[in-house]
Amino acid sequence: MEIFNLTTSEQEKNLRLDKYLSEQLKDISRSYLQKLIKDGAVSVNDTSQKANYRLQTGDCIRVSIPDDMQPDIAAEDIPLDILYEDDQLLVVNKPKGMVVHPSAGHYSHTLVNALLYHCGSTLSGINGVLRPGIVHRIDMDTTGALVVCKTDLAHQSLALQLQEHTITRRYRAIVLHNIKDDAGIVEGPIGRHPTDRKRMAVNRRNGKSAVTHYSVLERFGQYTYIECRLETGRTHQIRVHMASIGHPLLGDSVYGPAKCPFHLQGQCLHAMVLGFQHPITDEYMEFTAPIPEYFDELLQKFR
Numbered sequence: 001m002e003i004f005n006l007t008t009s010e011q012e013k014n015l016r017l018d019k020y021l022s023e024q025l026k027d028i029s030r031s032y033l034q035k036l037i038k039d040g041a042v043s044v045n046d047t048s049q050k051a052n053y054r055l056q057t058g059d060c061i062r063v064s065i066p067d068d069m070q071p072d073i074a075a076e077d078i079p080l081d082i083l084y085e086d087d088q089l090l091v092v093n094k095p096k097g098m099v100v101h102p103s104a105g106h107y108s109h110t111l112v113n114a115l116l117y118h119c120g121s122t123l124s125g126i127n128g129v130l131r132p133g134i135v136h137r138i139d140m141d142t143t144g145a146l147v148v149c150k151t152d153l154a155h156q157s158l159a160l161q162l163q164e165h166t167i168t169r170r171y172r173a174i175v176l177h178n179i180k181d182d183a184g185i186v187e188g189p190i191g192r193h194p195t196d197r198k199r200m201a202v203n204r205r206n207g208k209s210a211v212t213h214y215s216v217l218e219r220f221g222q223y224t225y226i227e228c229r230l231e232t233g234r235t236h237q238i239r240v241h242m243a244s245i246g247h248p249l250l251g252d253s254v255y256g257p258a259k260c261p262f263h264l265q266g267q268c269l270h271a272m273v274l275g276f277q278h279p280i281t282d283e284y285m286e287f288t289a290p291i292p293e294y295f296d297e298l299l300q301k302f303r
Contacts, residue, residue: 002128004063008055009206011194017044018051021063023192028065036063073102073129078114083145083287088154088279090119093289094146096265100137102130115148123148124155135159136233141251141266144171145274145289157279162233168275168286169230171238172217174268174298175247176256179224183215186241190234199254200236202244210234212241220302223250227272239267250298262298270295 006024008015018037022030036042037051041064044053081093092111099106102113115123115133123133133148135158149155161167189207193199201207211231218225224247228238239255242248248256251264275286291299 002065004061004065006061006063008057008059008061010057011192011206012055013057015055016051017042017049017053017055017061020055021061025063033063036065041065073107073112073116075116075120076108076113077117078109080114080118083289084285088151089147089149089158091145091147091274091287094138094143094271096141096143096292096294099140100146101134111146111148119148119150122150124150124152126152126155126159136162138271139236139239139266139269142269142271143289143292143295144271145287146271147274147276151279154279158276161276165231166277168273169233169271170273171228171230172270172272172291172295173226173228173238173242174250174295175224175226175242176250177222177224177247178219179214179216179226179247181216183213184245186212186214186245188241188244190237190240200234200240202240208232208234210237210241212238214242218299218303223302225299225302238269264294268295268298 004025008020012020018030018034021033025033034051040048043062044059081095082090083093084091094100094111099110100112102110112132112134119133125132127134133150135147135149135155138144138146147158149158188202188210189204190200190210191203191207193201194203209232213229214226216224216226230237239249239252243255249267249269251260251262252267253260270291271289272291273286273288275284277283278285
């Protein structure tokens with residue numbers, strides 16, 4: 001059985017219980033959650049409530065998900081671009097358009113489906129059956145380096161390094177407009193957007209601290225090619241932070257213009273460099289995922 005313990009914020013006051021849970025537990029369908037509520041597997045302040053219960057600030061919600069309600073995730077023979085592999089972990093170069101792990105509407109053709117075929121049962125189980133081996137994620141339309149753990153020991157080590165901000169993560173991006181400074185830092189807590197629950201925003205009321213360093217690599221008039229280094233790893237961090245200073249990522253219709261002059265599939269963002277201490281040898285290892293073809297073609301066009 002998997003247990004989730006959640007606490008509501010002031011911003012979530014008056015939301016329906018089932019809607020709130022569907023936003024917080026995106027891997028579980030709303031109909032599943034409504035069944036859990038009806039079956040008494042969800043409690044609010046240790047009391048069962050109906051799906052239409054209106055939340056109050058500080059409500060403590062406990063969700064108990066029986067093992068037999070987890071969907072079966074099939075292994076799929078999907079090619080992987082593996083940058084490194086040993087008996088503890090592997091580093092993959094995720095392609096554009098691939099979801100990292102199964103979630104509502106995406107139970108096949110994900111990176112996890114490919115990993116199950118490649119690794120079999122040798123993936124860490126700390127994050128449950130929907131996220132075997134997954135320590136951190138990148139967005140569906142972001143490409144680049146991602147570390148996957150085969151053992152729980154490796155998972156615990158990498159998770160601690162992420163928590164302590166000691167993992168090296170350097171991204172390449174193309175943003176709109178000319179960035180005047182050669183380098184800078186964007187600091188601003190990131191949380192749910194106050195009116196659009198599917199988006200994130202710089203939110204100083206209930207956001208989590210986030211820091212992004214950027215430096216200019218090349219300028220192309222109305223576009224700028226940059227490198228970003230993450231201190232923290234919040235959802236959509238680079239996309240939100242760069243948009244917050246007036247430089248949304250090229251192709252990002254969520255945080256930038258709805259229309260793009262180029263035929264792109266989402267934002268121009270690539271997780272290029274990933275470095276960490278090996279969980280067994282303690283050796284620092286660093287990997288570089290080559291710039292994808294679509295990204296390089298854009299750069300050549302701008303030059």
